[in-house]
Every structure is written in structure tokens, then in C-alpha cells.
Amino acid sequence: MNILSITWDWDPTLFQIGSFDIRWYGLMWAVAILAAERICYFTFKREGLPSQTLESAFIWIVLGTFVGARLGHCLFYGVDGDFWYFYKNPLEIITGIRDGGMASHGATLGIFLGIWIFCKRNHLPFIWGLDRIAIVAPLSGAIIRLGNLFNSEIVGLPTDAAWGFKFPLCAEDRVIEALADVPARHPAQLYEALCYVLVSAFILWLYYRKDLGRRRPGMLFGVAMIGIFLSRFFIEFCKERQVAFEDFLPLDMGQLLSIPFIILGVVMIIVALKRPAVTDVNAVVANANRFYASEAKKRNKK
16 A cells, blocks of 8 residues: 555536536647647748748647547447447547547547648758657647646556556546545556656757758657657557557557557668768748748739
């Protein structure tokens, strides 16, 4: 028994008016998006891109994130292992968001699609967009993991460690009546959040101090993929399985889905290092700005 454990029984509802409520989980998503937007603002400004570029990026990437995260959860996890649940109850794909159910792997795929559309519409290389999202993704991921903490979800396995958390509201322990009988668990959400913050700090250092975002296309993206998903892979070992069918797998779904992204990150770093370093670091942005100027002339003629 761990008498030093922290009891985490935080109400997941921030405030409620009648039947309408706002949850901490939703607030953390909003904070994550705002943080990403601010970092992108300074990044684009540093590289000399106009405000319209940020607006376009914001729309497509946020849309891709939400759609990908929700559909990813519905496709990869279902409800209690029932992969057909959302097929039979399609409205719950939207209405069930407030209760959680957003998959980071699905969000990543949705972000890829959003970046591809954004880059195509703004005459920017796809790899340029991937490197810029790598600057903001780890920090946003850390903030969203705090949302999972407020929801008392994605909890860890029982532990005797002094920093263990009791989650009396989590799905695994809410049936236990006596608080003394609730086991202390690894705060896996905080483990991931801390790892993502460290990855974010390292990527920011590579971008601002080493200028690798412009000199070595693909490097920042590769570091982000390895940092985020390798952390996720190992932390999964101290998490409770999220769905029943994972008990029959050698690795859980989060680990299996992380492996392709880790491999992708390794490949991107190898390719980035093999290619000669870019000497004209302003060429990509200059080409995009010429496109914007050309489009502006066409609109003025009309």
C-alpha cells in the first residue's frame, strides 16, 4: 500500500449550465491549438511568410487533426473492442467527443493530410510543412495529455512508487467504493506530457539554434516522429490496456500503431543527413511569396 500516493478525483467538468457543460478535456484541446497557432505565427514571421499563409495552415491542419483523431479512435479502438459500434451508431462519432475518444495516431494521419492540402494550395513543399508542424506537435500533444489527466483516462498500471496517483473516477477503479482500496497507479498521462515537452524543447533548439528546419529538410519531422512515438511505445508498458482485445496481443494497439511512425522518423533523418545541406535557405519562402504576389495581381485585374 502506498500511503504517499496522490488522490486525483478532479471533476472533468469545468462548468455546467443546464444540460450543457464544458469539460477540462475540451479546454486543453483549445489551449493546445492556441499554443500551436502562436508558435506557427512566430515561425512563419521569422521565415518571411504573410499572414494568409498562417490562416490557411490553421484551417486545414486543425480540421485534419480533429477529423483524423476522432475517426482514428473509432476505427482503431471502437467501443470495448466492438469495431462496428460507430458504424451502427454514427452520430456518436460526433456526440461522443466530449467523453474523450480521440486517437493520436489518427490525429497524426489527419495532420499529414491537412498539411498536404495546405502546402499544395500555397506552393510550399510537403516536407516543409511537415518540418513546421514538427515544431508545434510535441507541445500540443503534451497539453492534450493533461486533458486526459483531467478526464481520469489512459491511466497507468498499479504501482508502489511514491508519485503514484489514485484515480477513483477512472473506468478501471470507479466501482471500488472505499478510497483506501483504490490502487495507486502510474500517472502515464504525465509521463507522456513530460516526454513531449522535452522533445519539443529539443526540436525548438534544432530549429532556432541550428536552423535545421531550413538547412536539412525532413530532419525536424524525423526527430518529432521518433521522439513522440518512441516515448509512447515505451510508456505503453506501464499503462492499462484500453480495450479488451489488446489482452490477446503481444503489444497493445498504441504500440503497434507507433512502430510505422518510428520507422518513418528514422528514414526521414537518414535521408535528411544523406542529402547535401541547403545553402539558399530562403528559396522555398521566396517561391511561395512570388506565388502570392502573382495571385494578388490576378485578383486586382478582375
